[in-house]
Each structure stands twice: as structure tokens, then as C-alpha cells.
Amino acid sequence: MGAQELRATAKAIVAEGKGLLAMDESNPTCNKRFARLGIPQTEETRRSYRELIVTTPGLGEFISGVILYDETIRQSRKDGNPFVKVITDAGIMPGIKVDTGAKDMAGHPGEKITEGLDGLRDRLAQYSQMGARFAKWRAVITIAAGIPSRGCIEANAHALARYAALCQEAGLVPIVEPEVLMDGEHTLERCCEVTEEALRTVFNQLYTQRVALECMILKPNMVLPGRDCPKQDSVEEVADATVTCLLRAVPAAVPGIAFLSGGQSGELASARLNAMNVRFKSRLPWALAFSFARAIQQPALEIWQGDEAHVSAAQQALYHRARCNSAARLGQYRPEMENNVG
Numbered sequence: 229m230g231a232q233e234l235r236a237t238a239k240a241i242v243a244e245g246k247g248l249l250a251m252d253e254s255n256p257t258c259n260k261r262f263a264r265l266g267i268p269q270t271e272e273t274r275r276s277y278r279e280l281i282v283t284t285p286g287l288g289e290f291i292s293g294v295i296l297y298d299e300t301i302r303q304s305r306k307d308g309n310p311f312v313k314v315i316t317d318a319g320i321m322p323g324i325k326v327d328t329g330a331k332d333m334a335g336h337p338g339e340k341i342t343e344g345l346d347g348l349r350d351r352l353a354q355y356s357q358m359g360a361r362f363a364k365w366r367a368v369i370t371i372a373a374g375i376p377s378r379g380c381i382e383a384n385a386h387a388l389a390r391y392a393a394l395c396q397e398a399g400l401v402p403i404v405e406p407e408v409l410m411d412g413e414h415t416l417e418r419c420c421e422v423t424e425e426a427l428r429t430v431f432n433q434l435y436t437q438r439v440a441l442e443c444m445i446l447k448p449n450m451v452l453p454g455r456d457c458p459k460q461d462s463v464e465e466v467a468d469a470t471v472t473c474l475l476r477a478v479p480a481a482v483p484g485i486a487f488l489s490g491g492q493s494g495e496l497a498s499a500r501l502n503a504m505n506v507r508f509k510s511r512l513p514w515a516l517a518f519s520f521a522r523a524i525q526q527p528a529l530e531i532w533q534g535d536e537a538h539v540s541a542a543q544q545a546l547y548h549r550a551r552c553n554s555a556a557r558l559g560q561y562r563p564e565m566e567n568n569v570g
């Protein structure tokens with residue numbers, strides 16, 4: 229696949245009014261979310277839940293692509309129709325998470341390094357053959373006393389850039405995700421500082437590793453106060469801080485920025501994305517979109533509870549969150565939309 233096709237795929241991921249639905253929870257993460265709701269943690273329940281998501285009627289109106297996990301990309305609907313085909317037939321692009329997880333970083337207490345580069349070229353070739361159009365790799369940066377360290381930021385940025393170069397070689401658009409976690413008591417200003425440093429380091433590494441910026445999507449955190457910070461800033465303050473930070477650190481050649489939700493509620497994630505688009509959209513070089521997992525899926529998962537009888541109601545809740553986020557992309561989200569599910 230040439231650069232032109234990669235560029236077209238990257239643009240299609242952030243097409244007007246659309247964004248990504250992340251459903252790439254690893255088995256342990258998916259099981260943890262199921263356990264909390266008393267849902268059995270088996271391959272079959274994970275398959276059923278993913279079937280619920282990809283068969284949601286009308287999802288393609290708002291969702292350009294879904295991010296799958298290795299187990300999921302190989303699974304099928306109950307009637308035998310492979311998920312990749314179901315997704316593609318719905319006008320949605322399949323993507324795949326390719327990192328193998330954030331592990332404790334040697335010599336860096338409290339910090340993580342994401343693994344998965346060994347054998348990645350071969351895995352990417354396989355996923356491409358299976359129909360994947362893009363890939364995702366998540367790096368995790370933690371804010372606490374004395375961290376993040378330069379060592380952690382540099383090692384993760386280097387791995388992200390090596391991954392992104394391999395993706396482009398394989399004809400897949402890399403979704404580059406350096407996530408600064410919202411866990412902790414830190415302020416919005418501290419998150420802004422750390423996010424800016426992380427992004428600058430990532431883009432330096434992307435340049436060094438010869439990654440074409442036109443053929444990638446950035447998936448960052450929003451700039452937020454820590455979950456336990458006594459001062460919780462307004463939607464407008466978050467929107468301003470996030471866009472200011474991104475303008476300083478993200479080159480204009482990048483076609484799109486698709487935020488992760490990181491543990492925000494669905495409503496807040498929509499409201500904050502909306503505020504960014506209302507206040508800045510006409511002045512920004514890149515599209516501001518979404519690539520949420522929890523902020524799109526959570527209500528649907530809670531309604532489903534593993535019960536076949538709840539599938540339709542859960543799908544309505546999923547469709548609703550996708551619609552709210554699509555509206556947020558256009559600066560047309562209103563809190564009153566929340567009263568009108570289904």
C-alpha cells in the first residue's frame with residue numbers, strides 16, 4: 229500500500245462527524261470489567277459482547293473504525309460470519325491493537341514500558357492479510373512525586389516510533405497513543421506540562437524513525453486535573469488547556485487527533501470534545517475526534533450484564549454514545565441529548 233492510500237485511510241478515520249470505537253481490551257482487562265458486573269469471564273461471553281458491539285444497527289453513521297484485539301479479530305458472529313466481514317459490511321474499518329501491554333520498567337519504580345516490538349513485522353503482515361487497515365500501540369505515562377522520568381518518556385516514545393514505522397511499512401495506519409494517566413492528585417497545569425513533554429518527545433522520535441506524519445493518527449489524553457485533585461476545572465478550561473498543549477507540540481501535518489477517554493464519564497468526554505470543537509475547530513490544522521473505549525461502551529456493558537435479553541437495549545445505549553460523540557466532533561453536542569437515548 230502506497231503513501232497515498234495510507235493518507236486516505238488516516239483521513240477516513242477522522243472523517244467529519246466520525247471517530248473510532250476502541251474495543252481492544254486485552255482478555256485480562258475485559259475479564260476485569262466483566263467481573264465487576266458479575267458477567268462470566270469466558271471466551272464465549274467476550275465473543276457475545278463483541279458481537280453485540282459490531283452488530284449495533286447504524287453504528288457506521290458515527291464510527292469510522294473499530295480497534296480489535298487479537299482474540300476478537302479471529303472471532304465470528306454466532307452464525308459463523310467473521311467479525312472482520314461484519315464490520316467491513318457495516319462500512320466500518322477494522323483495526324488492531326498490536327502492543328503486548330505496559331510492563332513494569334526496570335530501574336524506574338512506578339513506571340511502565342510498553343512491549344511488543346519483537347516479531348511485530350510478521351504480526352502486522354498477518355493482521356493486514358486478515359483485513360486490518362490500521363493498528364494501535366498504547367504507551368502509559370504516570371504522574372506522581374518525582375515521575376515521569378526522562379527515561380520512561382524516551383523509551384516509550386522510541387518504541388511508539390519504531391512501531392509506527394513498521395505499521396507504515398506494512399500498509400497500516402499507526403494510531404500513536406502516549407497516554408498520560410489521570411490517576412493521582414496532580415493539577416491540570418501539571419498534566420499539561422507532562423503531556424507537552426511526552427508529545428514533543430514522541431514527535432522527535434517519529435521524525436528520527438522516518439514516520440510519515442500525514443499517514444498517522446495521534447491518540448492522546450485530554451489535559452485534565454488528576455482524578456483526586458481537589459480542583460476540578462471546568463469543561464471550557466479543560467478544552468482550552470488541551471488545545472493549547474496540542475498546538476505547541478503536534479505538527480500540522482498530522483491529519484487527526486483522536487482522544488482516548490481514560491476513565492472520564494461518557495457525558496464529560498463528549499462535553500469536553502464538543503467544547504474544543506466549538507471554541508477552536510475553525511483554527512486548527514488537524515481534526516479533533518475520539519477513540520473512546522469506556523466512554524462509549526460503559527453504559528452498554530452495564531445494561532447487557534451478559535444477558536441475551538438485554539442486547540437490543542445495550543445496542544441502543546452504544547448507538548446513543550456514538551451519536552453524542554459524533555455531535556461533539558461537529559460542536560453540536562448538547563447535554564439535553566442525554567435525555568433522549570434510543
Ligand code: 13P
Binds near residue numbers: 250488490491519520
Ligand atoms: P479508554 O477510552 O477507555 O481510555 O480506552 C481507550 C483506549 O484505547 C485505551 O488504550
